[in-house]
Amino acid sequence: MGEMKTTCTQTVSVKPDLKQAEWKQALQRHGESIAAIGCGVLTFGAWLLQGSGTAWTLVLYVLAYCIGGYVKAKEGIVTLYKERELDVNLLMLLAAGGAAGIGYWFEGAILIFIFSLSGALENYTMKRSSKDIASLMDIKPETALLYKGGKESQVKIEELNIGDFIIVKPGERIPADGIVREGVSSVNQASITGESIPVEKEVEDSVFAGTLNGEGALIIEVTSESESSLFSKIIRLVQEAQSEMPPTQQFIERFEGTYAKTVIGITVLLMTVPHYALGWTWSETLYRAMVFLVVASPCALVASIMPAMLSAISNSARKGVLFKGGAHLENLAGIRAIAFDKTGTLTAGRPEITDVVSLQDYSEEQLLWIAGSIESLSEHPIGRAITEKAEACGRPLLRPKQLTAVTGFGVMAEFENETWKIGKEAFVDERGRHEMLAELTKRLEMEGKTVIFIQNDRGIAGVLAVQDTLRPEAKAAIAQLKKLGITIVMLTGDKRSTAEAIANEAGVDEVYAELLPQEKVESVKALRERYGKVAMIGDGVNDAPALATASVGIAMGNAGSDAALETADLVLMNDDLGKIPTAIRLGKKTGQIIKQNIVFSLGVILLLILSNFAQSLSLPLGVIGHEGSTILVILNGLRLLKS
Template sequence: MSANVKEKVQERDRRQEEGIDVAAWFKQHGESVAVIGSGALTLMAWLLSGQSQLSVGLFLLAYIIGGYAKMKEGIITLVKERDLDVNLLMLLAAIGAASIGYWLEGAVLIFIFAVSGVLENYTLAKSYREIASLMDMKPEMAVRLIDGQEHAVKIEELQVKDLVIVKPGERIPADGIVKDGVSFVDQAMITGESVPVEKATGEEVFAGTLNGQGSLIIEVTSSSESTLFSKIIRMVQEAQSEKPASQQFMERFESTYAKSVLGITVVLIMIPPFVFGWSWTEALYRAMVFLVVASPCALVASVMPVILSAISSSARKGVLFKGGAHLEILAEIKAIAVDKTGTLTLGRPQVTDIHAYQGYERNDILRIAGAIEMMSEHPISLALIEKAKEEGIELIRPNQMQSFPGRGVAAEYEGLNWKVGNADFVGSELFDEQTRERINELEKQGKTVIYLTNHEGLAGLFAIKDTIRLEAKETIAQLKNLGIAVVMLTGDREGTARAIADEAGIDEVYAEMLPADKVEKVKEMRQKYGQVAMLGDGVNDAPALATASVGIAMGITGSDVSLETADLVLVHDDLVRLPGAIRTSQKARRVIKQNIVFSLTVIFLLILSNFFQFLTLPLGVIGHEGSTILVILNGLRLLKS
């Protein structure tokens, strides 16, 4: 079903732009038209019930028009998968009702069943339209500048370092850095900011955002398939294609249950005339009622409309689930491990203190450290590079650089072997008492201390201070109110980590952790709490993100590796969206349970009523299909949450 819905949605605009295309319109709305036609024919046949031949002809048309789509799905399942599904059960029930003269009941059954199918398809289509609306915002062409000349090219042809010009009112074609010009850019669809943001030289811009009144020259920093915008689209598509565990179970259950219902129906036709003395017409009638009321339509529709509604609702709020399974697991988490730099903090630390040793000048050690860190994208590395550029220092790439995630960088530079990193990496035994006192004082101020060493020992140290996100404290408080334990895992020093944790309201802190240490701690937390989430943004967080029950990445500051590894992405880097996502997942779980309990209760009561011969076929149709519609509508409530 979902593939058909996706095909309809993706077809919609292209042909309509060329004019009214009846075939394309009917392909998109055909199922709804069939439902209306089936209902109208059923009403006409009922009104003309005194004219038997005409009435039967109209009922036959109602059967064919209303039941065609479901019959096709049922036959495909039977032929391709050699399995029975609820579609065939409903059609067999309608045909059985007609065979004993209950044309109206059979037609009403098909009509209401088709209505519930349209409602379910609406839920799926609503989710796919979220993708379609995103795709509409994706630029197709760009104006590339080559030697001052403008050349129109497809965005797929753009390469990193290309210069593109974006004129007023145009969408920005690629992620990049503004090289010239000033303008206000509407980037609500990426960052959620309600008002346009001023962009000037050196500022970052995102593909798909809308340029205002000024012209911008932008240097491309990502290929078309690697832009944040493309990642958002890809992740939502993945979320829609992945079925949660509850839906997979429901589909397996549907197959077994459908076979059981069909078997019992045959028994109800064959046995009662001999055992209870029923007529064959009465036995067939009761069997048809059973076939209707026992079919698991409402049960089958209990899960997927809820999951897709929750995913769509979350996507609008800037929270992307990569699959329904992760939505279900998020509802069960009892603890969350949180990275510090770039996650709880803004990830844009600044160098506040520089101390030189071995007779080096302040600018010397800044030049060496900045050069060694040039190939790293860690926020601390970027802070050193930015400071060097502010001081007007030219940086030259080193030889034989080697990165040690979570620890530091080693390189050969100007004939010497250097290390830049934390104390454990460079060797804390190199520090004298006076240096240790200075380090302790800096760490008490919540600053991270980075060291530069060579073969002679400590050559310099840098104090770097990051700023906590404004929403971090509120987010932690909300998580605690939800009964979720919050633990900080960071590679930073104990003093710095504790200062940020105290400010954010986190009690449990583990500092100076390597990527492998974070993995082990997440494993320990899973043993203690059960389902555990991990929130991070860096390359060194990726192993822990993969180990957690649910990995959560920051959408803007997050590294490519963390975004690929994570199960959930906070697109706008807005931490306060996380508690909301957890509440949505918990609400989805409650709605699924409500649907399952309600549908099973209705099925049980209807079967019981039929067994005692209290239930007529029309009431069975209304009770069964009415419960299916109520279940779907209950799931659709999450679209507004």
């Protein structure tokens, strides 16, 4: 009985704590919005009581000032104390205080209300802009089901090591990057690549941490530790993107301090000079000084850039394109040329059989079956390509006898009572050569293909042509980039004939082949001298120096090496080249909206200042014009969320 009482007491005491925590979180999330609404309600109440002559009018105004102005006053004082700088927050509070000082309590309260409302809207914009990418933190798996020694155990993902096996049940999030070793399932990769349709995964397929397993159970071999997973890299990219400020915003923030001091200096002069120089009354002089302080404050100018920039970054992140900061979005908009790496970037990075030519009494299908059976034990990429092509024909492959791999040349094996060689031209002997073979080899090589020779006891039985094929979306992406007036260049270490064949198929303007990594860097520097801003797109370690040299480095997120991902300014999470023209158009649109905001905000400030000096602008209209322009530029920036 005593134990039950103790339990009841504990249960009752926990609930208020939980509610208190919930209230605290709600206040943190919506504090500015609540303050703005409270300020508006109090201002309206004070306005209703204004003619009654009661003390409650003043009390309500003071409360409205305190509640609506607290957050901005705190920000302004912290900036003044820590950075010894005046900012727009203090300007607004000085203006509101000045309005109250000359008897315009309502106008000052309206100023604080609209100012706090625009601040709440800007804060909403920032949170809304980062929500799509920051939500990744919420789906990060914390634990994994480790399968070791025939037993299952729950462990933290930090305890996983490369080579461990984990079990992922239907509906669970995959806790680590890895390769499927058992099972078949569809995996929703939207959090990583932006693909909305689940991808079918089977044995030997790669999977990523943070993606959602579908209907099947999977046993996965871990290929990277938790901090090295693609998911963790994305989170780091997000944090960098949120913290980095574009050059335009940096300039505005530097300008803000100087501008604020200038406005206060002019306001002090306006509080005295017009009385003596223009014969204004003291009341009119102080009134005009306060109006100037309100309308000259650069609220709209300060809000012109970051809401738009973060909206654009959020928009692109939802589509699988991650910027490491607003500066790179700005730079991308001015790109005049794009340099593509070839292998793994313009091409899929996987060799495929493009031609099968029989030179004996075998059909093409029979020759491919023989070659595929012999290569079925090979781990070489070309060997796997031959086997995959042969398997696609549907005839079961057999195993060869006495397979011998000769590094750099090919394989030799006993198959169907004959000795077979498959490999380079130098690997096979002279038997069975004739003019047609020489012409065929030359033609295939001119097309940028690698020729593989097949020889049996009678001589050359046939040849296979292998080529790293163009990505399906590459041609259309390049065509779109050209429509944007961008020159397309290929930089590759591959031989010229292969490079030119791929370049002609893709529609590339200029080709630089047989380049070492340092020569790629020199090529990018030369392109920058010719074109100005240049982007470089790559996936390998050898591309990292060139990515760093380019105005904007773009890495392939799935196929990209760690070095490329770390160096790049922009990452294509699903390796879709078609997203590059979209990102450039988004960058251009962002630049246009920022220019619109800056021109509009400066125009409004100038118009209001001139109207004030012409004595045709009242304080309420000044407040509405100035703060209204701030709200409009924020809303204009928000349009980029839906572009």
